[in-house]
Amino acid sequence: MILETKRLILRQWERKDFKAFQKLNSDAMVMEYFPSLLSKEESDVLAQKIYESIESEGWGAWAVEEKESGNFIGFVGLHETASNLPFEPCVEIAWRLSKEYWGKGYASEAGDEALRFAFKELKLNKVVSFTATVNHRSEAVMQRLGMKKSEMNFEHPALSIGHRLREHVLYQISREDYESLESERGK
Numbered sequence: 001m002i003l004e005t006k007r008l009i010l011r012q013w014e015r016k017d018f019k020a021f022q023k024l025n026s027d028a029m030v031m032e033y034f035p036s037l038l039s040k041e042e043s044d045v046l047a048q049k050i051y052e053s054i055e056s057e058g059w060g061a062w063a064v065e066e067k068e069s070g071n072f073i074g075f076v077g078l079h080e081t082a083s084n085l086p087f088e089p090c091v092e093i094a095w096r097l098s099k100e101y102w103g104k105g106y107a108s109e110a111g112d113e114a115l116r117f118a119f120k121e122l123k124l125n126k127v128v129s130f131t132a133t134v135n136h137r138s139e140a141v142m143q144r145l146g147m148k149k150s151e152m153n154f155e156h157p158a159l160s161i162g163h164r165l166r167e168h169v170l171y172q173i174s175r176e177d178y179e180s181l182e183s184e185r186g187k
């Protein structure tokens with residue numbers, strides 16, 4: 001299944017994306033708010049895992065292609081949250097783009113389409129998103145998508161106590177919020 005926005009295509013991963021993804025995962029600026037850069041092998045394992053998840057579920061963290069250039073620019077999509085997080089397992093929306101494609105509105109444009117898919121096709125009742133409190137760019141995307149910040153931050157259990165990235169903000173959007181946004185935008 002292929003999703004499309006004005007400037008982007010969201011699709012299953014292809015072999016050629018893996019190389020571009022390796023480059024992105026070894027970029028210190030892109031990975032500033034992750035515990036470490038990924039080696040080529042780690043990047044391929046992650047891409048393969050995402051690929052298989054899309055194969056079996058029909059949705060996931062889609063590879064995003066810029067229509068104008070045909071280039072793979074990163075991923076935006078949906079993912080089931082891990083069970084060790086301090087909230088009920090649910091579906092999160094996430095993004096990671098090569099930095100040359102930041103500042104163009106691409107994460108928000110693809111995020112809008114991923115939310116439409118979550119509510120219209122998957123009929124979910126809620127989508128969450130979270131990131132380290134210091135990752136303001138990612139938090140800004142959550143706000144642009146109309147997601148609401150929960151009152152409580154949480155400590156990410158995968159990171160050690162005192163780690164600079166341990167404290168996370170949590171945002172969510174409910175089906176009702178999404179439907180009111182839709183009617184405000186006149187969709």
Ligand SMILES: CC(C)(COP(=O)(O)OP(=O)(O)OC[C@H]1O[C@@H](n2cnc3c(N)ncnc32)[C@H](O)[C@@H]1OP(=O)(O)O)[C@@H](O)C(=O)NCCC(=O)NCCS
Pocket residue numbers: 029030031033094095096097098101102103104105106107108109130131132135137138140141144
């Ligand atoms: C988080 C991330 C996806 C945000 O990307 P982004 O490009 O800043 O986000 P958007 O797509 O919403 O783009 C918004 C920016 O594009 C600008 N823009 C330019 N043209 C635009 C257009 N046609 N439409 C909308 N916005 C446009 C906006 O003004 C805004 O600029 P600003 O950064 O100066 O405020 C990106 O920084 C990233 O991949 N980071 C590394 C990975 C990461 O941290 N992921 C999250 C981990 S939880």
